[in-house]
Amino acid sequence: MPAEGPAGGEVTALIETPPGVALVAACVPSGAELCFNAIDDNCNGVIDEGCGLTTGIVQFTIAWGDSKADVNLDVRPPPRMPGTQDSSDFHRDKDCPRDPSCYGQNEENVFLSSPDPVRAEPPHGRVTVTLDLGDPKDAPLPVHVRFGARIGSKSYGADVLLNKRGDKKVFIFTM
Numbered sequence: 001m002p003a004e005g006p007a008g009g010e011v012t013a014l015i016e017t018p019p020g021v022a023l024v025a026a027c028v029p030s031g032a033e034l035c036f037n038a039i040d041d042n043c044n045g046v047i048d049e050g051c052g053l054t055t056g057i058v059q060f061t062i063a064w065g066d067s068k069a070d071v072n073l074d075v076r077p078p079p080r081m082p083g084t085q086d087s088s089d090f091h092r093d094k095d096c097p098r099d100p101s102c103y104g105q106n107e108e109n110v111f112l113s114s115p116d117p118v119r120a121e122p123p124h125g126r127v128t129v130t131l132d133l134g135d136p137k138d139a140p141l142p143v144h145v146r147f148g149a150r151i152g153s154k155s156y157g158a159d160v161l162l163n164k165r166g167d168k169k170v171f172i173f174t175m
């Protein structure tokens with residue numbers, strides 16, 4: 001079933017957060033959009049626009065500043081129904097601190113894209129988003145990570161602490 005409303009408009013999701021992590025749903029406009037913080041500073045529903053990241057009607061972004069730690073963002077879409085074809089898919093456009101373009105402003109970004117952006121549809125079902133401290137690399141612990149999610153025209157954020165190697169925090173978005 002197509003999502004109601006215009007593409008990039010209303011998409012609803014039930015959001016489950018990891019224990020002890022609160023979601024910031026209300027947006028507080030703080031002026032211009034700032035890059036590399038995974039926060040929708042200007043409250044237009046898009047995270048870090050104009051900062052070299054690609055966006056989509058669904059987008060997940062993490063930022064962890066100049067920490068040396070290797071933090072990973074893993075996005076698992078719902079399984080596809082047999083016999084159906086889904087042209088929308090999740091893509092990653094930044095992988096820090098590996099990419100030379102990170103310059104001490106660590107960020108990872110995963111977005112939903114479609115060959116036809118006007119018809120891009122959110123996945124139907126559970127999308128599992130995992131933040132994982134792959135390797136602290138002598139960074140002070142815990143590693144402070146800002147998590148941002150764009151779901152249709154709304155953006156959400158959460159501050160997440162990763163305490164040790166292999167520490168994982170899981171968000172589930174049911175769309």
Ligand SMILES: [Ca+2]
Nearest residue numbers: 040042044046
């Ligand atoms: Ca914005």
Ligand SMILES: [Ca+2]
Nearest residue numbers: 034039041048
């Ligand atoms: Ca921002």
